Amino acid sequence: MRVFIMGLFVTFFLFLPVVSYGMESMPANSITVRFDLDRHLLRGVSKIVLPAGDEAAVDLSGLRVLTVTVDGAALKTGPETSVVTFGPSRSAETVVIEYEIEVAKVPAADMEKNPGVVQGNLIEPSGIVLMGGWYPSVRGLSVYNLTAVLPPGFEGISEADQVTVRETADRKKEFVFSFPHPVGGITLVGGSYKVQREDFRGTEIATYFLPEDAGLAKKYIEYTKKYLGMYNDLIGPYRYKRFSIVENVLPTGYSFPTYTLLGREVVRLPFILETSLGHEILHQWFGNMVYVDYKGGNWSEGLTTYLADQRFEEIKGEGWDYRKQILISFGSYVNADNDFPLKAFTSRMDYASRAIGYGKCAMVLHMLRTLVGDQNFFDAVRAFVEKNSFRPASWTDIKAAFETVTGKDLSWYFKQWLEEKGGPQVEVKNAALSYRGSTAVVSFELEQKGKDFKFLLPVAVKTKEGETRKTFEIEKKKTRLEIETKGSPTELVIDGNYDLFRGLSAKEFPPVISRLLGDPKKIFVMQDGKKGDGSSAVTEYLKSEGFAQKEEREVSYDDLKASSLLIFGSDSPLAESLYAKGGKNDQDFVLVMRENPYNPKGVIAVVDGPASEDMVGYLQRMMHYGKYSRISFRGGRNTLKDIDASARGMTRKVAGEVPGVEIARLIDMPGVIDKAAGKKIVYVGEQHDNFAHHRVEYEVIRKLHERGNKIAIGMEMFQKPFQKALDDYISGAIDEREFLKKSEYFKQWGFDYTLYREILLYARQFKIPVIALNIRKEIVSKVFKEGLYALTPEERKEIPQDMDLSDLQYKARLKQFFEVHKGAESSNFDFFYQAQVLWDESMAHNLAAFMKNDPDYQVVVVAGMGHLAFGSGIPKRAYRLNGQDYSIILNDGDIEKNISDFALFPSPIKPPETPKLGVILKDEKDMVAIEALAPGGVAEQAGLRKGDLILAMDNTKIDSADDVRIFLLYKKTGDTVTVRVRRQRFLFGPVEKEIRVTL
Numbered sequence: 001m002r003v004f005i006m007g008l009f010v011t012f013f014l015f016l017p018v019v020s021y022g023m024e025s026m027p028a029n030s031i032t033v034r035f036d037l038d039r040h041l042l043r044g045v046s047k048i049v050l051p052a053g054d055e056a057a058v059d060l061s062g063l064r065v066l067t068v069t070v071d072g073a074a075l076k077t078g079p080e081t082s083v084v085t086f087g088p089s090r091s092a093e094t095v096v097i098e099y100e101i102e103v104a105k106v107p108a109a110d111m112e113k114n115p116g117v118v119q120g121n122l123i124e125p126s127g128i129v130l131m132g133g134w135y136p137s138v139r140g141l142s143v144y145n146l147t148a149v150l151p152p153g154f155e156g157i158s159e160a161d162q163v164t165v166r167e168t169a170d171r172k173k174e175f176v177f178s179f180p181h182p183v184g185g186i187t188l189v190g191g192s193y194k195v196q197r198e199d200f201r202g203t204e205i206a207t208y209f210l211p212e213d214a215g216l217a218k219k220y221i222e223y224t225k226k227y228l229g230m231y232n233d234l235i236g237p238y239r240y241k242r243f244s245i246v247e248n249v250l251p252t253g254y255s256f257p258t259y260t261l262l263g264r265e266v267v268r269l270p271f272i273l274e275t276s277l278g279h280e281i282l283h284q285w286f287g288n289m290v291y292v293d294y295k296g297g298n299w300s301e302g303l304t305t306y307l308a309d310q311r312f313e314e315i316k317g318e319g320w321d322y323r324k325q326i327l328i329s330f331g332s333y334v335n336a337d338n339d340f341p342l343k344a345f346t347s348r349m350d351y352a353s354r355a356i357g358y359g360k361c362a363m364v365l366h367m368l369r370t371l372v373g374d375q376n377f378f379d380a381v382r383a384f385v386e387k388n389s390f391r392p393a394s395w396t397d398i399k400a401a402f403e404t405v406t407g408k409d410l411s412w413y414f415k416q417w418l419e420e421k422g423g424p425q426v427e428v429k430n431a432a433l434s435y436r437g438s439t440a441v442v443s444f445e446l447e448q449k450g451k452d453f454k455f456l457l458p459v460a461v462k463t464k465e466g467e468t469r470k471t472f473e474i475e476k477k478k479t480r481l482e483i484e485t486k487g488s489p490t491e492l493v494i495d496g497n498y499d500l501f502r503g504l505s506a507k508e509f510p511p512v513i514s515r516l517l518g519d520p521k522k523i524f525v526m527q528d529g530k531k532g533d534g535s536s537a538v539t540e541y542l543k544s545e546g547f548a549q550k551e552e553r554e555v556s557y558d559d560l561k562a563s564s565l566l567i568f569g570s571d572s573p574l575a576e577s578l579y580a581k582g583g584k585n586d587q588d589f590v591l592v593m594r595e596n597p598y599n600p601k602g603v604i605a606v607v608d609g610p611a612s613e614d615m616v617g618y619l620q621r622m623m624h625y626g627k628y629s630r631i632s633f634r635g636g637r638n639t640l641k642d643i644d645a646s647a648r649g650m651t652r653k654v655a656g657e658v659p660g661v662e663i664a665r666l667i668d669m670p671g672v673i674d675k676a677a678g679k680k681i682v683y684v685g686e687q688h689d690n691f692a693h694h695r696v697e698y699e700v701i702r703k704l705h706e707r708g709n710k711i712a713i714g715m716e717m718f719q720k721p722f723q724k725a726l727d728d729y730i731s732g733a734i735d736e737r738e739f740l741k742k743s744e745y746f747k748q749w750g751f752d753y754t755l756y757r758e759i760l761l762y763a764r765q766f767k768i769p770v771i772a773l774n775i776r777k778e779i780v781s782k783v784f785k786e787g788l789y790a791l792t793p794e795e796r797k798e799i800p801q802d803m804d805l806s807d808l809q810y811k812a813r814l815k816q817f818f819e820v821h822k823g824a825e826s827s828n829f830d831f832f833y834q835a836q837v838l839w840d841e842s843m844a845h846n847l848a849a850f851m852k853n854d855p856d857y858q859v860v861v862v863a864g865m866g867h868l869a870f871g872s873g874i875p876k877r878a879y880r881l882n883g884q885d886y887s888i889i890l891n892d893g894d895i896e897k898n899i900s901d902f903a904l905f906p907s908p909i910k911p912p913e914t915p916k917l918g919v920i921l922k923d924e925k926d927m928v929a930i931e932a933l934a935p936g937g938v939a940e941q942a943g944l945r946k947g948d949l950i951l952a953m954d955n956t957k958i959d960s961a962d963d964v965r966i967f968l969l970y971k972k973t974g975d976t977v978t979v980r981v982r983r984q985r986f987l988f989g990p991v992e993k994e995i996r997v998t999l
């Protein structure tokens with residue numbers, strides 16, 4: 001006999017790695033344990049019979065060893081001894097170990113990152129939970145026989161096909177657990193349980209609930225019967241004689257051979273019966289009958305998730321949604337830094353490993369099922385269970401079972417999905433519809449963005465008559481695919497049932513809490529100067545969860561672009577600058593997830609809640625609501641949980657819906673005005689240079705005014721800082737020339753003034769207030785070029801505090817426009833989008849401010865069509881601010897659903913054009929210079945030259961380019977004017993000249 005004693009530190013695994021198998025050569029371990037609960041003490045004796053022939057290692061780590069004898073002879077060990085190894089011997093050896101363990105600390109659960117997993121033991125007067133490291137164990141499988149002496153009133157549970165109980169002389173209870181199968185390790189649970197038992201097809205079902213929960217037993221037994229029956233039929237017989245549901249004082253969700261251990265909080269949740277219980281029962285087959293050989297990865301969680309959690313949803317017709325949730329979780333938590341191949345999964349450590357080992361694994365099995373078909377799939381699972389019961393099995397055994405049943409080589413499949421990280425990232429391009437005779441052909445290109453995977457791609461073409469489905473085998477980077485159908489195609493839907501493990505497209509990926517939690521770059525933003533009581537606790541907590549901290553004023557465009565944010569206070573300036581003012585709520589805690597308008601991968605959470613310790617509690621609870629987009633709580637209870645709508649599958653419209661309008665009664669403009677007259681705001685959309693549109697605006701104003709309505713006119717063409725010039729002009733205090741100068745009309749707006757003149761003359765005649773709706777051009781231009789966050793604090797004062805950037809359809813329309821027109825002022829779409837929204841918000845705010853001061857007015861707003869179409873620009877924003885009803889009249893607009901209330905199609909009218917000099921002018925100090933001449937223009941023909949300084953026209957003194965424009969406003973084509981210029985001459989100095997120009 002050779003014995004090696006080692007002082008190694010041996011890490012404890014919940015499931016010990018298994019190294020050998022074979023009943024005949026199996027060590028037998030008989031353990032007897034007694035307890036002193038007040039001292040958290042276990043005293044035990046383990047008698048291990050090692051079979052002849054094999055080497056063996058007895059693990060003593062964590063135990064206080066009192067004595068060790070080998071075949072009756074004492075073996076000297078010290079407190080540092082953790083492993084005793086035995087060389088091969090010719091006869092069986094008996095090792096007896098007396099030992100103690102003391103468990104003083106209640107193990108802590110990490111309920112946030114890894115709910116249900118508690119590693120550690122408990123010995124307390126309230127109960128005993130021993131899950132590992134509490135007895136000397138032989139590495140590998142052993143056959144166990146456990147005797148536990150428990151205090152009076154205690155019930156004991158361990159892996160057992162048979163339990164015998166007797167009362168000891170000192171009135172304690174002795175439980176003997178017999179379990180005839182070899183197993184990697186055993187557990188022991190004790191407590192003052194109420195036990196209920198029932199027989200189900202020869203299996204004893206028992207519940208061990210704490211007295212206060214005993215009422216739950218009936219339902220648990222009923223559901224257990226259902227699950228045992230279901231899995232008996234689906235994957236083969238339940239091979240144990242007993243099954244128990246045991247309530248745990250620790251918050252666990254575990255399954256061991258013959259029983260499941262569910263936390264106290266868990267068993268009380270009503271949905272556990274429909275979800276986790278089935279999962280844990282299925283683990284009786286996967287993990288507890290067929291053991292997991294951890295070499296090459298833990299397959300049991302994925303297989304259990306797939307045939308329990310996923311299957312329960314599948315039976316309800318919601319399997320697609322469950323699988324989509326798997327992809328959302330994976331997309332939220334797994335990134336390049338924490339991804340690993342499936343074969344490296346052993347147990348969950350956090351949400352990312354869970355998304356891989358449970359979620360991705362379930363998808364890999366689902367794809368295997370679609371690959372081999374239902375019949376083969378379940379035949380193979382049954383064969384796998386049958387062949388591998390009571391022994392450790394690996395992915396290799398699963399592969400073998402599937403290859404035997406299908407007769408196919410599946411090496412490529414298992415290699416790809418076990419050894420590669422991630423999954424396919426696919427993009428659908430160039431979807432198109434064509435016809436071959438009467439057959440419609442929908443074609444598209446599928447491109448793999450990352451690594452090339454081989455997979456099946458289910459595609460559906462929706463038609464007016466129904467749908468046509470086809471599955472394609474994809475292998476290459478780019479594949480051109482087509483589907484023929486006899487129907488009339490409307491939409492292409494790729495993987496609408498989530499049969500493929502893949503990256504989700506943006507439209508399928510709603511803003512949910514898990515995306516915030518899973519973003520490695522997440523920032524929480526405290527409001528400047530608003531540091532309430534619990535703020536340090538909140539800060540500490542969020543930092544421990546991986547958030548970086550910023551104060552509101554420190555948040556930059558780059559932060560927004562690169563991160564996900566958690567913003568405290570829907571009334572914080574930052575939140576209001578993104579999503580406008582939120583509504584009031586009467587909840588204690590509200591969290592709303594939004595898309596981050598600057599970062600398609602990121603999200604933004606806006607949180608309202610108590611600024612105290614309570615906030616930490618709510619934030620902790622947020623972790624359990626990862627799949628939701630909005631949650632709220634009141635008085636500690638959840639009052640709302642909701643997921644934002646997202647696309648089902650990757651979809652493409654193939655034949656745009658042909659828009660049609662039912663012309664109930666073609667009405668003329670007076671008819672439209674009649675209908676719009678009752679609304680508080682009437683928006684009229686124009687193309688700025690289309691005079692017919694301005695005529696329509698004028699008519700709307702005139703007709704409403706003639707009805708006796710008290711009206712005001714809101715105009716995009718003037719900017720708020722110039723309101724006084726408008727007021728003075730309307731009141732008659734200044735004339736038109738002065739008005740145009742003071743309002744900087746030509747610099748700020750610039751379109752020929754005659755286009756708008758009629759409207760302003762009418763307003764002046766009847767003293768109709770005109771509201772300057774716009775923001776200074778300089779600010780918008782800066783935003784176009786440098787973005788909103790480049791504005792100085794001074795400039796920021798001129799822009800609205802609350803802006804809503806969340807209208808994604810508007811954003812998409814602007815994006816389309818931007819792609820066509822980019823390069824003009826801005827090359828950054830974010831800045832372009834900000835500038836557009838800034839425009840819209842400014843006009844909406846200025847309009848609302850006027851209406852707040854003067855609530856009696858009906859306002860006619862004249863603005864560019866882009867600011868009005870679909871209500872996205874000004875109307876919905878003004879409505880958000882003041883709730884006033886409105887109607888939208890567009891001129892020559894497209895006929896599209898919801899684009900406007902009325903569409904007018906006025907005949908083109910030639911505008912009363914202001915004559916042009918044909919020069920480009922440049923303002924210099926108190927003078928205006930000719931910077932360039934239009935070739936063949938009237939100025940060039942008359943002899944004006946580049947560099948000439950214009951001093952006067954006829955007898956009007958000219959100081960600025962505005963003066964020239966205003967002067968010309970009162971001239972007609974064909975008029976002759978005298979232009980007085982100063983011309984620089986080489987060597988001779990300046991000379992003044994008078995030149996006659998015929999316009």
Ligand SMILES: [Zn+2]
Nearest residue numbers: 279283301304
């Ligand atoms: Zn599980």
